[in-house]
Amino acid sequence: MRVGVYGLGRFGRFWAETLGTRFEVYGYSRTPKAIASRHFTLTTYEGLLSCDVIILCVSISAVEEVARSLARDLSPSTLVMDTCSVKTYPLEVLSRTLPDGIDILGTHPMFGPDSAREGIAGLPIVLTPCRVTEEVSSFWEETFREMGLSVHRMTAEEHDREAAYTQGITHFVGRVLGELHLEDSPIATVGYRKLLExxxxxxxxxxQLFLDLQHYNPYTRRMREDLAQAFTRILAVLDRTLDGGADPSVR
Amino acid sequence: MRVGVYGLGRFGRFWAETLGTRFEVYGYSRTPKAIASRHFTLTTYEGLLSCDVIILCVSISAVEEVARSLARDLSPSTLVMDTCSVKTYPLEVLSRTLPDGIDILGTHPMFGPDSAREGIAGLPIVLTPCRVTEEVSSFWEETFREMGLSVHRMTAEEHDREAAYTQGITHFVGRVLGELHLEDSPIATVGYRKLLExxxxxxxxxxQLFLDLQHYNPYTRRMREDLAQAFTRILAVLDRTLDGGADPSVR
Structure with a gap:
């Protein structure tokens, strides 16, 4: 089976290399800066189109444009998999844009080059069958399991609701901390080290991933509102206890 | 050497047990709920007063009241060590309240029962000599080093400035997250697991520790203001990029 990876950014290169240990993988990038690898072969747009499976490793905000271009050129019965960190938006775009003969299987590998530095064993991947036979879904489910991943099938809505409060909040907190120029310290506590990590x-x-996670997941707005309210409540408790003595019962 | 631990809350019990592997440790609590341990002996207030060293494991906001009561009863040449998570405030209180014949050595063990679950080796402790000979300071510095701790001598001001941005921010973020009732998830990323930890x-x-960390460290107000500004900046960037397209160059 020839597997094409569309997009060789940080995640695309990583995913092409990972899949390259099991499949004949061809990597395509619109910009020629992509670096060769032992585990996959660089290819042209035509080379990509000849693959049986095409895995999109493009930013969420680029999915529509890429899908429109592929829609004109794909051979019938190609399987298109996305790897976006949200699922409702890209799967809606792909179903609307790609012709009926093209299969669509949503995936979200919930890791990357950093979190998988010590291998992918045990890390989670979400599968969201969209326009695809059960046979094809099961093949990929089994493949990912054999690769050591923890596979979770869920609908796009289930994924996005859950991811807003797991991945979305983590990235939001990480970016807020990123604004503060925090430094390591000889007297860092274990908790502070985790914060830096x-x-x-x-x-x-x-x-772009951060922006897209927050903009294209319909549930992250609520997460950010909850977080802002929690922040304000804790500040208010501190103001109140500063005036009235630090009595935990006032909380 | 008889070491008395004043206060057998969560940290006091843990510290009495840890020191009990090297010293004859007596634990005193004003409330009789304290549990006995293999590593230290429960004692009365009179028993505590007969110790050579008294280590205060009371909340920061209780230091003044405890110091006033001890000031009347301590034998000359007792060494009083505090373990508070801030240093300027308690050391100012102790120097002002305890009679001249009493030695004062500030310490901040920057760990607790949770972060030391797998042992204290390599964890940081701050030493802030206050009213004490170099000989006594060096003895405790050497003792903590032999226990495997990473000892850092610093002034109370240095400690508080640094701790506001390491311990203070970690506890603040942890308490904000605590308001959100986040749950573990089968699709949790590595980063989200760290956030839950x-x-x-x-x-x-x-x-009470949280309130005291934020109220008695003179540098945490600035940390909270910086954090609030960073939060607002990230929210503003998201609003702006939502209107104008998710273009990273607008940042």
């Missing part, structure tokens, strides 16, 4: 992991990801 | 570690500590 969160900042590093999230701020290493592309800025 | 921060919440658990900080919210397991007494609420």
């Amino acid at each position: 969160i900042r590093e992991q999230t701020c290493n990801d592309p800025w | 921060i919440r658990e570690q900080t919210c397991n500590d007494p609420w």
